[in-house]
Amino acid sequence: MRIKLGDVxxxxxxxxxxxxxILIPVFIGIILTLLFDAIRFIGPIANFLSSIVIGISTMFLIAWIAILFDQYKKGEKIDLKNSFSQVNQLLLDxxxxxxxxxFLISLGTLAYVIPGLILALFLIFSPSALVVDKLSVTDSLKRSFSFVFNGENFLQIFLLLLVIFLLGMIPVVGLYLSIILEFILLPYIYVEYSK
Incomplete structure (x- = not known):
């Protein structure tokens, strides 16, 4: 199904x-970002470790929100405790x-930045695919890649991420606006348009 940006x-x-x-995981993401952004200034090791923690927590929270949107789409009652339990069972994955x-995005970024951005675009839906479609890590990467290339999705997803990125450039509030949009729009897109 083709992504309709107006609806998104x-x-x-x-x-x-x-x-x-549904906003509870979003606010947790904002709080974690604030906390670990402050820790980054301690030094290079703290910066490296906080980047890892932010990356893992972002994947976890996007997966959690994808489960919440999936519950809504299936007509089920949105259950924070049940959805957290589902995503927590997949914590290792x-x-x-x-x-x-x-690793893939970092490797791509080392190869003149553009490959890293392209890989980020292709792999952005992998946490949603992992939990919604109950796939393995490798299959969720493949599913994300194929979802981005499905039909005319690539252009819509690229434009959406460009909007999120540009909003993130706004001083002071931009980062938080982009986090909110990323955490709400990306899981929604996958749940709504991946079938």
């Missing part, structure tokens, strides 16, 4: 308006996925 910027917020409990994705 409205529908998930309607769902969140009816089910504000999420950690491995985070390490693999982080």
């Amino acid at each position: 910027f409205t529908e998930p917020f309607k769902i969140v308006g009816k089910n504000p409990i 999420i950690i491995v996925l985070s390490i693999v994705v982080g």
